[in-house]
Amino acid sequence: MNTLSTPETPSAAPDKPLVGVVMGSSSDWDTMQHAVQMLAHFGVAHEARVVSAHRMPDDLFAYAEQAGPRGLQAIIAGAGGAAHLPGMMAAKTTVPVLGVPVASRHLQGVDSLHSIVQMPKGVPVATFAIGNAGAANAALFAVSMLALHDADLATRLQAFRAEQTEAARAMMLPL
Numbered sequence: 001m002n003t004l005s006t007p008e009t010p011s012a013a014p015d016k017p018l019v020g021v022v023m024g025s026s027s028d029w030d031t032m033q034h035a036v037q038m039l040a041h042f043g044v045a046h047e048a049r050v051v052s053a054h055r056m057p058d059d060l061f062a063y064a065e066q067a068g069p070r071g072l073q074a075i076i077a078g079a080g081g082a083a084h085l086p087g088m089m090a091a092k093t094t095v096p097v098l099g100v101p102v103a104s105r106h107l108q109g110v111d112s113l114h115s116i117v118q119m120p121k122g123v124p125v126a127t128f129a130i131g132n133a134g135a136a137n138a139a140l141f142a143v144s145m146l147a148l149h150d151a152d153l154a155t156r157l158q159a160f161r162a163e164q165t166e167a168a169r170a171m172m173l174p175l
């Protein structure tokens, strides 16, 4: 099974992140750390920041405007509740935005999911599942995108999938 315990060889200099992980609040970290852990496992240079659309709109716009020039290839954006962050990020950059709905206190993240997935035509946000699995999958999707132009990364991704297959085949039922 994939334990994410052994980071691989970095595929880029640590000071030049390829993937930005942003979230609306530090309270989203419990969920979004799963994206960061997955990127670290694959050795993908990344950064993680709180950049709220509601609370820091100017910072969000600046982040989005600088994302392309700074060389970011993807932005993983997580938020909960009225989750405008991923959509507003996508509105201000053409760098692909991968949205992660964070589970909210009252509506369990259904509000977050709908806020992120129901973008109007023309400004897409690739939307993942609510919670930890969605955060991890967003990172895996970013890895897939980067692997199109990184043969070593593609090999590591294939090995990751093969490990999953073997773990599934080895599953035992308590019979």
Ligand SMILES: Nc1c(C(=O)O)ncn1[C@@H]1O[C@H](COP(=O)(O)O)[C@@H](O)[C@H]1O
Binding pocket: 023, 024, 025, 026, 027, 028, 051, 052, 053, 054, 055, 078, 079, 080, 081, 082, 083, 084, 085, 086, 102
């Ligand atoms: N959805 C957004 C945005 C945004 O979309 O700009 N900024 C913060 N939030 C969300 O508010 C929730 C509660 O935040 P606090 O725990 O800080 O009160 C978090 O899940 C965050 O993502």
